[in-house]
Amino acid sequence: MTQEELFKKLVAHCKEYGFVFPSSEIYDGLGAVYDYGQNGVELKNNIKRYWWDSMVKLHENIVGIDAAIFMHPKTWEASGHVSAFNDPLIDNRDSKKRYRADVLIEDWLAKQDEKIEKEVEKARKRFGADFDEAKYRETSPRVAETAAKRDEVHKRFADALNANDLAELRQIIVDCEIACPISGTRNWTEVRQFNLMFSTQMGSTAEGANTIYLRPETAQGIFVNFLNVQKTGRMKIPFGIAQIGKAFRNEIVARQFIFRMREFEQMEMQFFVRPGTEMRWWNEWKNTRMAWHRALGFGDDNYRFHDHDKLAHYANAATDIEYNFPFGFKEVEGIHSRTDFDLGSHQKLSGKKLQYFDPETGESYVPYVVETS
Structure with missing residues (x-):
């Protein structure tokens, strides 16, 4: 569903x-x-x-x-x-839909966490009672690769938020190839601030x-x-x-x-x-x-x-x-x-x-x- x-x-x-x-x-x-x-x-x-x-x-x-x-x-x-x-907003030119730039990135980060958990669960089923989760997280190349990429993007994201760097928020969306859920395209506008009151x-x-x-x-x-x-x-x-x-x-x-x-x-x-x-x-x-x-x-x-x-x-x-x-x-x-x-x-x-x-x-x-x- x-x-x-x-x-x-x-x-x-x-x-x-x-x-x-x-x-x-x-x-x-x-x-x-x-x-x-x-x-x-x-x-x-x-x-x-x-x-x-x-x-x-x-x-x-x-x-x-x-x-x-x-x-x-x-x-x-x-x-x-x-x-x-203010909220940082970004539009997709094809779907004409508007999104919060920070939420798009947060959702991408959450997907990376889900990927890691799926790998861990597959390994748990494969190894059964002998499974050492901590060791697997440390030694699995796929987990390590996903975690490293996630951590790098998370640091860029936190730095951009604290510096109020709207251009960097957009660049993260571009670099992570985040697509509009409606149109499926990556045709994004610039990020701009919108007051919520x-x-x-x-x-x-x-x-x-x-x-x-x-x-x-x-x-x-x-x-x-x-x-x-x-x-x-x-x-x-x-x-x-x-x-x-x-x-x-x-x-x-x-x-x-x-x-x-x-x-x-x-x-x-x-x-x-x-x-x-x-x-x-x-x-x-x-x-x-x-x-x-x-x-x-x-x-x-x-x-x-x-x-x-x-x-x-x-x-x-x-x-x-x-x-x-x-x-x-x-x-x-x-x-x-x-x-x-x-x-x-x-x-x-x-x-x-x-x-x-x-x-x-x-x-x-x-x-x-x-x-x-």
Whole structure:
């Protein structure tokens, strides 16, 4: 069964049993926007409640908020979203289809990993109980050749992402002979950046309207309310603020049913810590969140960590918890060490102090943040 056939069956099943419907279907739907039906909304609410109870009710030092979707436009300047919230896109001239360049390369890398695993499995069947997997991986010429090629491309890919080298991303696609899944050709355009934020107007008249954005993440509502929560709740570091809410991203390459949508809900927690302790807390939250996912009962082997090849502008460490979907391992949660970037940026642009007075040390400082999202 091809991936396209699989998704057709999945979409049909979700609709037939009242889980997910295409949005405004009577008007032929709206791309990458879906409605949750009578059973889907119960399932979604159960997941949200399970997350909320485990994050807020089981932690004395974590509280929740519900921030507005609309925020002052300077919020997104300070956060870096106006200048840096982009995807690298590439078009195939023959199929007229648009793709994310980084995803094309990531899929190619995943295929190399699959090739290696197939070779190992064939050898396991051939040698039976005497099979030494570690030795075979070290000595097999075919495995070594595929691994070396994969590692070389992976290094080029990571370097290109970190240098924001769009020409090199395209060159990797050309060198790896990556073809368009629709046309089968390699007639690619140049790679260019596309900002993912939706913009709209707020004001009583068109002339006096201000451009604002639909929030692309819920985290900034937490950061701008940091002092409000800390002071009114008498919170002492370390402490966290959690939120469940809608976010919006203008995904040009929306795909894989409800895995990548333009309107979706996030469950995020920002954990404020003393500078210098963020890596300890980052590792602790990595393990805590992985244990939560595995407790869902979908099989421990279906989850893995995937460290980021390119760190976001706000992070000094980042990893994803990935789940083995029918279309491969994909992210279900990110755990990021965001440093003091967000609070520091909002403090600078707003001119308002966003510092915590630590009674234990007698000093004031901008906290560092560990995020689970």
